[in-house]
Amino acid sequence: MMExxxxxxxxxxxxxxxxxxxxxxxxxxAVRKALTEMSPEDVLDVVRASGLRGRGxxxxxxxxxxxxxxxxDDAPAPRYLIANADEMEPGxxxxxxxxxxDPHLLIEGMIVSAYALGATIAYIFLRDEYRVAxxxxxxxxxxxxxxxxxxEHILGSPFGLxxxxxxxxxxxxxxxxxxxxxxxxxxxxxxxxxPPFPQLVGLWGKPTVVNNVETLCNVPHIVxxxxxxxxxxxxxxxxxxxxxxxxxxxxxxxxxxxxxxxTIRELLxxxxxxxxxxxxxxxxxxxxxxxxxxxxxxxxxxxDFDSIQKLGSRLGTGTMIVLDDxxxxxxxxxxxxxxxxxxxxxxxxxxRDGLPYVEHLLASIDEGSGQPHDLDLLEMHTRYxxxxxxxxxxxxxxxxxxxxxxxYFRDDFERHIAERRCPYR
Amino acid sequence: MLTSEEIAEIEQELAHYDRKRAACIDALKIVQRRRGWVxxxxxxxxxxLLEMSVDExxxxxxxxxLIYRRPVGRHVVHVCDSVSCWLMGTxxxxxxxxxxxxxxxxxxxxxxRFTVLPIPCLGCCDRAPAMLVDGILHTDLTPDLLDEAxxxxx
Numbered sequence: 001m002m003e004x005x006x007x008x009x010x011x012x013x014x015x016x017x018x019x020x021x022x023x024x025x026x027x028x029x030a031v032r033k034a035l036t037e038m039s040p041e042d043v044l045d046v047v048r049a050s051g052l053r054g055r056g057x058x059x060x061x062x063x064x065x066x067x068x069x070x071x072x073d074d075a076p077a078p079r080y081l082i083a084n085a086d087e088m089e090p091g092x093x094x095x096x097x098x099x100x101x102d103p104h105l106l107i108e109g110m111i112v113s114a115y116a117l118g119a120t121i122a123y124i125f126l127r128d129e130y131r132v133a134x135x136x137x138x139x140x141x142x143x144x145x146x147x148x149x150x151x152e153h154i155l156g157s158p159f160g161l162x163x164x165x166x167x168x169x170x171x172x173x174x175x176x177x178x179x180x181x182x183x184x185x186x187x188x189x190x191x192x193x194x195p196p197f198p199q200l201v202g203l204w205g206k207p208t209v210v211n212n213v214e215t216l217c218n219v220p221h222i223v224x225x226x227x228x229x230x231x232x233x234x235x236x237x238x239x240x241x242x243x244x245x246x247x248x249x250x251x252x253x254x255x256x257x258x259x260x261x262x263t264i265r266e267l268l269x270x271x272x273x274x275x276x277x278x279x280x281x282x283x284x285x286x287x288x289x290x291x292x293x294x295x296x297x298x299x300x301x302x303x304d305f306d307s308i309q310k311l312g313s314r315l316g317t318g319t320m321i322v323l324d325d326x327x328x329x330x331x332x333x334x335x336x337x338x339x340x341x342x343x344x345x346x347x348x349x350x351x352r353d354g355l356p357y358v359e360h361l362l363a364s365i366d367e368g369s370g371q372p373h374d375l376d377l378l379e380m381h382t383r384y385x386x387x388x389x390x391x392x393x394x395x396x397x398x399x400x401x402x403x404x405x406x407x408y409f410r411d412d413f414e415r416h417i418a419e420r421r422c423p424y425r
Numbered sequence: 426m427l428t429s430e431e432i433a434e435i436e437q438e439l440a441h442y443d444r445k446r447a448a449c450i451d452a453l454k455i456v457q458r459r460r461g462w463v464x465x466x467x468x469x470x471x472x473x474l475l476e477m478s479v480d481e482x483x484x485x486x487x488x489x490x491l492i493y494r495r496p497v498g499r500h501v502v503h504v505c506d507s508v509s510c511w512l513m514g515t516x517x518x519x520x521x522x523x524x525x526x527x528x529x530x531x532x533x534x535x536x537x538r539f540t541v542l543p544i545p546c547l548g549c550c551d552r553a554p555a556m557l558v559d560g561i562l563h564t565d566l567t568p569d570l571l572d573e574a575x576x577x578x579x
Contacts, residue, residue: 090507090546128454128491129503129547131560164441169450170490172545186446186475188488204443247509247550254551289508289546319550321508335511339545345488 005221010101019143022104030220043116049227051239056212059305068199080208081119085126089288091321094243095213099133103140109216172343177210191392236261238304246272248322261302279324287316290397292404328424329409334362340398351395368421462493497540503557506543509550521568
């Protein structure tokens with residue numbers, strides 16, 4: 001059995017397996033097993049029992065998400081499954097690896113998941129910048145259709161699935177599942193009120209589940225090898241493996257599939273080879289731009305949802321961004337808040353007006369024209385734009401690196417203001 | 426006005442969705458692929474074809490980073506300005522564009538060769554800094570490698 005199920009077929013620098021290669025490597029056996037030996041409820045049960053949590057960043061239990069989908073003959077139809085392949089969280093480059101490296105794995109994951117959900121139409125919502133992934137997915141979808149893995153009556157069963165690739169046009173908020181649904185309907189990608197949750201009222205008002213690419217790619221293996229196997233892959237209570245990544249001034253930036261619960265130190269020092277010559281570690285964002293900074297004292301923490309949460313941050317996408325001692329932390333947070341201000345959809349006032357104001361304050365501190373009370377204003381905004389004050393998680397996510405930077409790099413902020421210049425320039 | 430080829434291509438996309446308006450991003454891209462950008466007359470024609478109001482469609486078009494509502498140069502360069510690329514030296518790339526090619530982010534150079542636009546994270550943070558030129562990814566850039574890469578785009 002596989003230790004690294006997500007990347008078993010991926011050879012760096014080589015094209016992905018075509019359908020023959022994929023089938024020879026055991027591909028589509030989960031579809032066969034699900035459709036011939038299991039009921040949709042059986043598939044749901046094994047996914048629930050596996051403890052799989054959403055890999056898009058929120059970590060919500062996948063089985064639980066699926067369980068809210070209406071079932072049975074009188075449930076509204078059609079029902080939809082959407083793969084969220086709009087990977088756009090700054091510092092995140094893990095789904096690209098799966099999309100380019102093993103497109104059939106995602107397709108197989110979607111077929112099995114759609115079977116469990118009673119979904120008959122599925123979309124892959126892909127960001128337009130991922131051109132290589134798009135070409136490979138198109139080819140793989142074509143091959144799967146030709147072999148009868150997609151279309152009506154898969155393996156002669158009553159179950160069929162129509163799968164379309166939707167190419168977006170570039171906007172971070174499309175990764176938020178209700179905004180993604182608005183985008184797919186051809187509207188401005190504005191998030192929607194929850195409840196009703198998409199499982200009840202989703203795409204075109206019909207029941208819809210949106211799952212991240214990495215989440216869906218785990219499903220075929222869980223169906224093939226079972227919940228206990230999946231749990232056994234992890235070193236901690238959070239099941240499975242995880243695609244981790246490290247970027248910044250380290251010796252070997254990259255992405256790797258490892259047991260869930262691999263420590264930050266192992267990733268940073270062993271996999272990424274430690275800091276580059278002449279640079280020292282200052283801190284890191286563990287899972288993309290919208291997670292709180294962690295520092296030296298946290299390096300031995302396991303990278304799983306619960307452990308990172310206990311430290312006041314989030315596992316997020318599991319792809320960490322490293323801050324070195326020669327980069328200005330104020331300028332780094334300024335860069336992050338510029339991104340969040342630009343990508344705010346503009347729907348709710350705290351986010352639309354608050355984020356540009358935060359960016360403006362950081363710009364003036366960064367340039368050396370900050371005032372002492374600017375730090376109080378920034379603190380105030382971390383609360384004012386925090387959870388519960390805005391329509392979706394965009395602004396609260398934006399506040400995570402800011403609030404933790406104000407805590408861990410306070411001296412740097414104060415020096416900028418006292419010396420009226422950036423000490424790093 | 427839309428050409429008959431454009432209309433035919435848009436109509437193919439309609440089959441993938443339950444409602445006409447859902448094909449609007451595809452339609453905008455079909456026009457942009459042929460014309461480089463989306464002019465007002467094409468926007469109006471798409472709106473009519475998809476039974477949307479012109480304002481609704483423009484609201485969608487202007488929402489996205491990759492739909493151009495103004496003319497662009499022969500080549501469109503998207504330079505990643507998100508955090509990992511910034512850590513690894515995006516500013517030096519932007520500076521080289523300004524210095525050697527006379528084009529700042531958001532601008533097109535004098536002879537219409539390049540339009541340079543910032544773009545959020547391109548998802549290749551382990552090969553930063555990165556940019557897209559006409560949709561093709563270029564990674565591990567330095568100012569000198571930038572010059573080399575741009576040779577191909579005349």
